[in-house]
Amino acid sequence: MHRKLRLRNRQDFNRIYRGGRSFANSQFVVYWSRKPEVEKFRLGVSVSKKLGNAVVRNRMRRVIKEIVRLQADKIVDHIDFILIARKPSVSMKSKELERSVLHVLRKANLLKPYPDRKPVP
Structure with missing residues (x-):
């Protein structure tokens, strides 16, 4: 994942947590907000110490970043988002x-919506 596609600053994380929207399932929580200055999107990953030791946390972080890297063409542009991993x-x-x-x-x-996919009746 490119360096310019990562969220690193505490101010960015706080801006998204305070002013962004959130959605969740049993494995992940996503906080996001619009950022028109950003070309594509920027990602921040948060993995709590409750999930395990440093090896487990870093593995989760790497796997999540790789998943987002592979699916980057499907993600909408001009947003910042944070993925938070949960215990499951x-x-x-x-x-x-x-x-x-x-x-x-x-x-x-x-x-992004699927432009070439036809609706199923």
Whole structure:
């Protein structure tokens, strides 16, 4: 994931937590807010110490960033968002985590619509 697509500053995290919207499923919480100055999107990942030791937390962080990197073309532009991992996500496989991340992003309406897909009757 490119450096310019990451949220790093405490001020950015606080701005999103205070002024953003949130959606959740049992594995993840997403906080997001619009940021017109940003070209694509920026991602912040938060993994609590309650989930495990540093190895577990860093693995979760890496897996989440990779999932978002692979799905970057599906995510809407001009937003900042934070993905927070919850306890059930630790025991899941990568494919299940990917499905869960896409689910919470779809729930938050942060995925682009499918232009070529026809509605099913």
